[in-house]
Amino acid sequence: MLVTYLEASQDLCKTNAILFGAALAVCRIIGAKLSTARRATGQSSAISAWRIRIDERSAKARALIGRLICFRSGNNRPRIVRTVKMAFAGTNVSLSQPDIMQKLTERIDHLKQRIAAWGKRSRQYTERSTRFHLNRLFQSD
Template sequence: MDLPVVCDSDDDEMVSHELEQMRSILEEAILETRSMPLKNRPRLPRIPLSKRNQAVVRTLNPMLVTYLEASRDLCETDSVLFGAAVAACRIIGAKLPMAGRATKQSSAIPAWRKRIEDRIAKARTLIGRLISFRSAGYYAELTERIDDLKQKIAAWGKRIRRFTERSRRFNQNRLFQSDQRRLYKSLERPEVCGAGPGPDQSNTVAFWRGLWSEPVNHSEGPWTEVVASQCASVTPMDPVIITPDDVAEAVRRAPNWKSPGLDGLHHYRLKGFMVCHAVLARQFQEALNQKSLPSLFTTGITHLVPKDQVTTDDSTTDLPHK
């Protein structure tokens, strides 16, 4: 559904009708995602920062108050915000896959490049045939045709190089806007291509579990007693009070489209739905006082990244978390 969102119109009936439609879409999206497992949530797309899209988010923002006030914990609040993000995508008309996170992988070769390469392949095949026919007595005509095809192949090859360079610059510019650190790392050193066979999954789990999950008995030296006596006179810090301003400041500093965690919620959604800041501050304060966080905030996705060309050795991989 693509609504025009006429927020400045003089026709109050039209504005009211659009608001009711948006409220209906919001309620349907929240009910749909409330009981949905995290792994089945659709992957939210990045939306352009246009005035119309921002107007949609601003309009949905006050509608969330009723749902957020009824939220009992951080998990419910996250579910409400994800449903609001889904509703915003539907109103804007953004493509939203509905069959979980598993989206169709695009081909490694772009369609435009494949078309040009097909033309080049056909032209080379035709050149080979013309060369074999040239000995039949039509030397001049066939030579001119062969030269023409060679010029076309050179032009198509130049077009592929030009489009590839343009695509590379476009991807670098987009990466600069979303994750500058990753861009600079890719410019400093080429990424290691994991083209070889990967390590065995069971061996990898056993290797890293032995480093991170096994209990270790440390022998405490006499220096620990000295540190403990020095810390005895240190005044304890005041209790931490989380305010809505703290949440707003943390959200403001976060990158808009940084890769989300298990919940699939980008920071841009938290920036747009500002009514959630007070609720998040209260619920984070309760979690801090109870010294307990839901598994949603303590579980991450781990990807193995090879550090060199040896991709089968478990010890030559890093474990960046998302």
């Protein structure tokens, strides 16, 4: 059965996948443990916890920016107003101040800068982990 699949394979990637699948099947049949099975089956490509946290923070900040922009454009729905009040919680800013539009713009700019910083941190972490992974592969192979 393996011969028919190998004859039909067109490139090295398909041949590698066929041979790995056959080796994995044999290991399962005889009950042997395969040390590289975890890496080859894709479990190591799961999204890490720090990446999920950064993505969640960015998503919340983007949603808040959207609501602040809605309020700035004149949307006074209760949900929007409540979100704007929460965005300025802990500061001495009230919605009845005459310079509230300037404060909204400053808050939006601040959130955009934080999103950009989180994106940069995420890219740096991704590049670093990719570099470590490739170095480990180079050393092991």
